[in-house]
Amino acid sequence: MPELKSEDNILLGIAVILISFASFLMLGTAGLRVILGIVFIMFLPFYLLLHNSSLSQQEKIAFSFFISIALFPSLVYWLGFAVSFRISIIAVFLLLLILPYIISKISKKHGKSLESS
Amino acid sequence: MKISFRKIEILLLVVLYLTTLYIWTLPIQKNKMPFGDVDSSSHFTIGDYISMYDKSIVEIPYPITFRYAGQNHIFPKYIWYPPQYWANLALAQVFGGERIVPAFLMVAIFSSLIILSSYFLIRSLFGFWPGFLSSFLLIFSTRDYMIYLWGQWPQSLSFAFTPLILYCFYHYYKNRKDNKNMPIYIYIASLLLSAQFLFHPQGMIASIGALVIFSLIMLAKNKKFPFSIKHLAVAFILFWIVSAAFAPFNIGNFFANLVAKQPANYRQSEGNNFQFDKLFKWYQGIKNDAGLPDFYFEYDKVHGSFQENIFSWWTLPFLLIGLFVLVYRRSENDFLMLSWFVSFYFLTRLIVFGFGQRDIRMFAYEAHVFYPIIAIGLISISSFFRQESLRKYLRFASIALFLILAIFVNGKSAYQTLNGMQYSIGRINPQQYEASEWIRSNLDEKADIYDIGTLGYQNFAAKVKWLGVLSQRHFIVNDNEINLTDYVFLDYTDALLLRNQDYVNSLQNFEKNFQSMTPVYNKNNIRVYKVAGIKI
Numbered sequence: 001m002p003e004l005k006s007e008d009n010i011l012l013g014i015a016v017i018l019i020s021f022a023s024f025l026m027l028g029t030a031g032l033r034v035i036l037g038i039v040f041i042m043f044l045p046f047y048l049l050l051h052n053s054s055l056s057q058q059e060k061i062a063f064s065f066f067i068s069i070a071l072f073p074s075l076v077y078w079l080g081f082a083v084s085f086r087i088s089i090i091a092v093f094l095l096l097l098i099l100p101y102i103i104s105k106i107s108k109k110h111g112k113s114l115e116s117s
Numbered sequence: 118m119k120i121s122f123r124k125i126e127i128l129l130l131v132v133l134y135l136t137t138l139y140i141w142t143l144p145i146q147k148n149k150m151p152f153g154d155v156d157s158s159s160h161f162t163i164g165d166y167i168s169m170y171d172k173s174i175v176e177i178p179y180p181i182t183f184r185y186a187g188q189n190h191i192f193p194k195y196i197w198y199p200p201q202y203w204a205n206l207a208l209a210q211v212f213g214g215e216r217i218v219p220a221f222l223m224v225a226i227f228s229s230l231i232i233l234s235s236y237f238l239i240r241s242l243f244g245f246w247p248g249f250l251s252s253f254l255l256i257f258s259t260r261d262y263m264i265y266l267w268g269q270w271p272q273s274l275s276f277a278f279t280p281l282i283l284y285c286f287y288h289y290y291k292n293r294k295d296n297k298n299m300p301i302y303i304y305i306a307s308l309l310l311s312a313q314f315l316f317h318p319q320g321m322i323a324s325i326g327a328l329v330i331f332s333l334i335m336l337a338k339n340k341k342f343p344f345s346i347k348h349l350a351v352a353f354i355l356f357w358i359v360s361a362a363f364a365p366f367n368i369g370n371f372f373a374n375l376v377a378k379q380p381a382n383y384r385q386s387e388g389n390n391f392q393f394d395k396l397f398k399w400y401q402g403i404k405n406d407a408g409l410p411d412f413y414f415e416y417d418k419v420h421g422s423f424q425e426n427i428f429s430w431w432t433l434p435f436l437l438i439g440l441f442v443l444v445y446r447r448s449e450n451d452f453l454m455l456s457w458f459v460s461f462y463f464l465t466r467l468i469v470f471g472f473g474q475r476d477i478r479m480f481a482y483e484a485h486v487f488y489p490i491i492a493i494g495l496i497s498i499s500s501f502f503r504q505e506s507l508r509k510y511l512r513f514a515s516i517a518l519f520l521i522l523a524i525f526v527n528g529k530s531a532y533q534t535l536n537g538m539q540y541s542i543g544r545i546n547p548q549q550y551e552a553s554e555w556i557r558s559n560l561d562e563k564a565d566i567y568d569i570g571t572l573g574y575q576n577f578a579a580k581v582k583w584l585g586v587l588s589q590r591h592f593i594v595n596d597n598e599i600n601l602t603d604y605v606f607l608d609y610t611d612a613l614l615l616r617n618q619d620y621v622n623s624l625q626n627f628e629k630n631f632q633s634m635t636p637v638y639n640k641n642n643i644r645v646y647k648v649a650g651i652k653i
Contacts, residue, residue: 011124015131022135026146027222030213034222037212053301062237063305066281069227069274070312073204074363080173080204086211088173 008057041089042072045096052104072096126245130236133249137232137256140531141225141265144538149218150545151587152538154579157268159185161220162586163196164206169216169589173200175366179563180591183598184582191369199364201315202227202271228265230277231485232256238280239489242287242450243496246512250519251492254432257527258484259412259419262535268579269481275313275320276482279457282309282324283331287453290335290343300348307352311359318371319475323482326460327453334452395466400480409477420487422530431522432491439494454490461486495519542572545583548610548641555638556588556606556645565591565601566645570608570624572615580611603649605631609642 016039023031046064055063072092079088144152151161162181166174176194177185188197196203205227206220213219232252240248255261264273289302313321335343361368395401400414412418421429440458443451461483467476495518499511538544545553549571556566566588568581584606585592592606593599607628612620631646638645 011127015127015134018131019134019138022138023222026139026142027218030215030218031142031222034209034213034219037208038223038226041212042208054299055301058237062234062281063309066230066234066278066312067305067308069205070201070308070315071359071363073201073208074315076208077167077173077200077204078363080167081175084171085167085173085207086171089208089211 006057012061038069041093042068045093045099046071048100049096049103051100052107129249133236133252133256134233136253137229138225140256140528140535141229141262142222143532143535144266145218145221145225146539148539148544150547150550151217151221151583152266152541152544153268153583154266154543155268157270158579158582158586160202160268160270161206162589163200163203164208164210164220165216165586166589167204167207168210173204175200178589180585180589183591183593183595189367189370190373192366195366197367197370198271198317199315199367201312201363202274202317224270225265227274227277228261228270229256230274231261231280234277234280235485235489238284239492241284242453243489243493246516247489247492247496250495250516250523251489253520254488254491254523254527255484257523257531258488259423259527259531259534260481260484262531263413264481266535266538269478272317272319272478272481275317276323276485278309278313278316278320279324279327279482279485282306282313283327283453283457285309286328286331287450289348291449293343293345294339300345300351303344303348303352304355307356308359311356311363314356314360314368314371315364319478319481322475323460323464323479326464327457330460331453331456334456335449338452392469395469401466403477406477413480420484420527422526423534424530428522428526431526432487435491435494436487437494438497439490439492442493442497443490454493457486458490492519542611542614543580545580545587546610546614548643549580549584549608550587551641552606552608552638552643552645553584553587555640556590559637560588560590560604562589563591564603565593565598566604566606567593567599567602568606568608569627570610570612571606572611603647604637605646605648607631607636607644607646613642 016035020032020035020039023035027034043065046068047060050060050064053060075092075096076085076088079092082088083091151158153161159181162178163174166178175196177196182194185197187193189195206223209219209223210216213222232255235255236248236252238248239251261273264270285302285306289299289306292299292302310321310324313324332343392401400416403409403414404411406413412423416433417425417429420432443455443458461479464479465476465483467479495515496512498515499508502508502511556564560566566585568584571580571584572578573580581592581594585594591598591601593602607624609621609624612624628644631648634646634648636644636646
């Protein structure tokens, strides 16, 4: 799995904590839960997916956030016809968490990265 | 301890976003009831069904078939927009564990995302201060927060993707020019374009417009295509696959609408289609538009303050200076900005060329283009002077001036409007919400309800539509549906809140028709009568 110990990630973590706290102060538990849901369930898998690319840290954060708000609900919505919507959220989240690991294995095996193709 | 500028930059960005979150969530901080006009309730309802019944839906639920069935021309019974925005609201409800606040927080976050995406692009093109200042001004953008309050939410989110797409294409082009192969940028751009399509195609059209103009300028400048045909083909295929896979019931409808002929009666009052004078008037002299208020086309109000005074015009000189600077410098980043500006100009006056259905709504992203140019104009003033110390001094003085004017002119106006929304009588009140919950739990799913008393019921207004989506029942808003009435919803709450005795008296007179009946619901000055078979 990608390493998450860079200074940028620490700053990102502090930003998330501050925004979550502000959201809690303004809108209570519901506000806090929504921010945490967006960050950890929607954004994080896509961030890990882009982590192996040669994009800059800021690019990874920006692109993965914007892509996640389009693709995560898409996947959950369509799977939501086969299983319950809540189960679909968990299934898509887990699937996306595994995907970066699989991609990393495949690209190592083939000795090439996504962006040089 | 020495703190690097990078850390200060991140700190300022966090402060920027916290300010955004505070300002944009003002309408829901003290009042937890829904708000929004026209389309807002319909954007809420599909996600609400999904999370409430814990399954995805593709067919339009009965209560809103009366408003939206047939809008998807190819699949008339199916949802009229791609489901992604609504699925996000369902996700918010699941994450938040509540029905209203989580969905509205998600809407606030999405509607204000342009502030972050704009920063990302402008920071990369012109440096920190233009990026920070333009995003700071965007927090108070009347265009953007009014669209948020009105409820055209998917469109708002879609426009927020444009800066990222421009960023991707620009970096793809720059790398290619430097003989570095980075197709990932154009692939990500195509994914983001798909996202725009999934949320609202207007944003996608805005992005494509800017990209086409930028490509043409770069082609003319370098005598070379700014992209590889192979990369473009792959990006195009990727766009199609993602769009078609995730919105299979809507993609055809979009293209059908795109090629459909303009309705014969569309803007008949404006005369013929070729109105060349509109090329020379920024706001085209629009007044009394059926869908948008007059202030939407007044520069001082939409880019200044509702409290009209001379300071409401403060951004205009900087905008003109910014445009002059971009044209004068003509570096590649300036061309990208100019391409965005020029495409905006053409897309907002498509009627001149006979494609007029959506051009007025394109004004929605005016601030996204203007505010970076305003910030560039302001920052550039110091460069007109030769003396280095004076330049530095002027630069920080102009930044301070910008922040002061942004806060005390635009910010004050934005705060008053968004804060005032908490107390708006136009919002559902707790008594109405409670009644809608009772209806949802107790009346038949296909019950048709006629509302008398809720504010605006005479004018098919937003509150009645909100009652419909909150109760998940059909609230009648068209005269030709009155004979379907199963229940009458008699609502005194708005009349009492307005302390309007005439309003109360007229409702009491109407209620005399039901003297012999026992209401099935009678609480908080709202009564519901079962009247099936009785002519209203």
